[in-house]
Amino acid sequence: MTSLLRIENLSKRFGGLQAVADVSLAVTTGEICSVIGPNGAGKTTLFNMISGVLRPSGGRIVFDGTDMAAVSPSRFAAKGIGRTFQNLALFKHGTVVENILTGRHTHLRSNVLDAVIFFGRTRREEIEARQRVEEIIEFLEIEHIRDAIVGTLSYGQQKRVELARALACEPKLLLLDEMVSGMNQEETEDIARFVLDIREELGITVLMIEHEMRIVMDISDRVHVLNFGRKIAEGTPAEVRRDPAVAEAYLGGHRAEAAKVGA
Incomplete structure (x- = not known):
């Protein structure tokens, strides 16, 4: 299968702050992928670049075969990138x-x-x-x-x-930014079901930022992990769950807490 989205060495700097540093990842057509990481890891900044809200300081975004550097930010949605926001808009x-x-x-x-x-x-x-x-x-x-x-x-x-x-x-690609944040268990389960149906019934590829690890581990095909603006891990949910770098990023290496990443 082909990559619908390919990010190559993407970076974003705000003055002296490096919010995203040299991040590369690919999303295959038909996948449900998640981007996870602690608060301040650069996840929303990454989404803002993919959706055209921010211009990258460096690197490339290639969507459906098009280098998005040549596309006006107002045309990202027309190209097929849909987006929800962490704060309701x-x-x-x-x-x-x-x-x-x-x-x-x-x-x-x-x-x-x-x-x-x-x-x-x-x-x-x-x-x-x-x-x-x-x-x-x-x-x-x-x-x-x-x-x-x-x-x-x-x-x-x-x-x-x-x-x-x-x-x-x-959209061809749907970006979901913290969709279940602030929801109760029933609402969270409904959203997880809808995300699966969006892929299966509507044929839309999904890339989501999510803190609710149960959803990430249950419905993702692949997971990308950011910390301090850099990608530190990538793989299937099972592979990411076992990665010691992920436990370190989330939990400071406390083994007793590490199981919660995949609980």
């Missing part, structure tokens, strides 16, 4: 449907005149967008809140709406 005063519809903007081709007369291409795009949104709502089992104002929803429901909006972009 929703329109709190809009409805669930309205928020998900914003994810369709990369597929709109109508011009201002088309929009004014609302005919032809604009009308077709509107019908297609709303049909796709309804399919996503059904897929994520949020029919009962489709017309609710997002700001009135629980945290777990809002996270699901943000996932829906990312899916509305129809």
Whole structure:
């Protein structure tokens, strides 16, 4: 199988701070991969570069055969990279449907005149967008809140709406940043199931940052481990679980705690 995403010696510096240093990794089409590491390891900075939020200080990002250095950051989503954020980035005063519809903007081709007369291409795009949104709502089992104002929803429901909006972009690669952070056990299990379904039913490759090690070990094909901005380990969940460098990074080498990485 081919690599959908290839990162080569990627680095990011903020003044005197080296947030990411010489990181290389590949994500194969159809995989669920995780990036893990202690707080401050550089995981979100890495995601921000992959999604175009930040420009790298060095190295290359090659996505679906395209060197992304030549792509405008505003075009990353159109190229097929979808993203959720650790901190919710929703329109709190809009409805669930309205928020998900914003994810369709990369597929709109109508011009201002088309929009004014609302005919032809604009009308077709509107019908297609709303049909796709309804399919996503059904897929994520949020029919009962489709017309609710997002700001009135629980945290777990809002996270699901943000996932829906990312899916509305129809990404080839979905970046999930701490999707289950702050969720209870039932909500966490639901998200794990949805991630598997996103890969199996929608054919979308997934790269996720996650602190919940049970999810990482249960559903990941491969795991990449960062510490102080550098990659220190890579492998299957079982291989990473046994790696002493991973236990050292997370737990300072305390053997009694090491088992918790894969618990």
